[in-house]
Amino acid sequence: MSKINIKHSINSFTELGRQLLAPDAVLTNLINNEQYHNAWFTPDSVAEAVKAIGNMLNTADLEAWFSKYDLENNKPAKKVGLILAGNIPLVGFHDVLCVISSGNKALIKASSQDARLIKAVLEKLVAIDPSFADSYSFVERLEGFDAVIATGSNNSSRYFDYYFGKVPNIIRKNRNSIAVLSGNETAEQLFDLGHDILDYFGLGCRNVSKVLVPEGYDFTFFFESIENHKAIINHHKYNNNYDYNKSIYLVNGDKHFDNGFLMVKEDDRLTSPLSVLFFGYYNDVADAENIITQNTENIQCVVSELPLQITNQIVTFGQSQQPALWDYADGVDTMEFLSNL
Template sequence: MSKFSIKNSIKSFSSLGKALIEPDAPLMTIIEDERHYNAWFTPESVLRAVTALGKMLNEADLQVWLAKYEINEASPVKKVGLILAGNIPLVGFHDVLCVLASGNHALIKTSSQDARLIKFILEKLVAIDESFATQFSFVDRLADFDAIIATGSNNSSRYFDYYFGKVPNIIRKNRNSIALLTGNETAEELFNLGHDIFDYYGLGCRNVSKLLVPAGYNFNFFFESIEDHKAIIHHHKYNNNYDYNKSIYLVNSVKHLDNGFLMVKEDEKIASPLAVLYFSYYDTLTSAQELLAQQTENIQCIVTSAGISTLNQTVGFGQSQQPALWDYADGIDTMDFLSNL
């Protein structure tokens, strides 16, 4: 068995990144075929996820990222159980990457919603560097682990706490993302915000499900700017959600705005149903930051061009679904956790 080396890992991961940015024929086949296993995983969505992962795995960022941690290449290998989510394509890959990059062994329990892509991409990694073949296993049931990283709902997290509370763990719950608008956004910025809302059909925790807007905000310009995203309504599952929520609002006379593919409704909550975007008004940027501070535990990232300070990740318009290596879910530094096991 080859000795683990951070230098070799960086080289191998960056080679994988290049292969994902320019998918070969076998990878394009699996990108096309995923829709037969999960109707949300359209070729466009899967290609977007694969390409974003490829861009993330660039050599410069890998070096900067891993230089922050004291990873002992001679440390005993720990077995880290991973319970992966499956809401959007390859959403669990970053956890796998962290375990491999820390020199540990990943026991991977995939989601039934996203079981094939991650196996295929790890096979590509092994083809690049066969030393990784001994660094991961796919399992149906987790056992004999030294630590756990589990991603699920607020409900499942209670079970994870019960079963895995006695070992070092990271247990993630539901989160959603918010956009803070000032009213001075350009049409291009709002169009890009459409990507934060609609990419992956709004199913990701980094998708914007709520807007904070200044008092008296006029939504006409917002709707005009996102009009080019209207093709989303042709996806049957998205359309079903749109029709369902629209009928409930109409029957119950719930006040809302509707552009034919997205409904916008004033609501204090952050997590909105699919095809619905919640919003709240704010009076000043200071009061908006106070609202965000109160919801820190429920927010994944904040999309804005306003120069605000916050405990959560802030990203530019159109960037929420393009995280960097160091943009950790729930703000928990996975590599720090793994390198200190």
């Protein structure tokens, strides 16, 4: 790795965070106009993603994060190929941050769904700290890399294994997040859970697609508590998914609950269609832990207030899409991987 000055980097990333929390006219324009390139990237969704990264890049967390790794050494910089996802705004930023902050160079293959935001944020960083100008480049095709971090589907991961198996790599597949309810949640907690389910229209791997509930759970209070999320149905693509899935359930006679913008259906699977939340029952906390453990490779994070003894990351209600610097995708420590190259 190239010689890095951690204190200097922390100052630069902190300033970037500050600027993301107070967007200037250029960034505000980008936030408002992304919807014309990707209909899922509404101004609210993009603003939420920008704000989440702004909150992530604070001095205290950056200091704690950097202190965990041995980065101030003179190893030569490695070229790390990054294949970024584009399911939600700026979803690939954390991988880029890890590569450039570890003193390596990022070769970025951005998703066509999210190519503009990541460039704009990195341009802001370079304006703050020109020393980062040579720490990344955007490429159409990955070549000359020493390592690869690739995010995609279960299908694309097989191709990634084939093409990148000979170099150090992190290859990510589909994951979903789940919630475990006790039945004693407050209206506020359930409203916050609505964010975990519906923010970014449910397109992220940290979005809750399934809830585990105690036997006999009544969804009436849940539906009442999330009612203020109902404006989501006004988005045409989300509404199309809702209408389509509703018609399938009605034609097939599939039992489900429906509040006019979200359907809840009992199902063993983790991955629900957009506009649908799957649920399953558990007997006691040990049973819930067992269900999670059996599916741990497919679960990104767990939203719950229960004292669960599991290896997956547990977050409180409303926090699934607010990861900290050390909340690594799939539980794989990206910085550890990079510092050992």
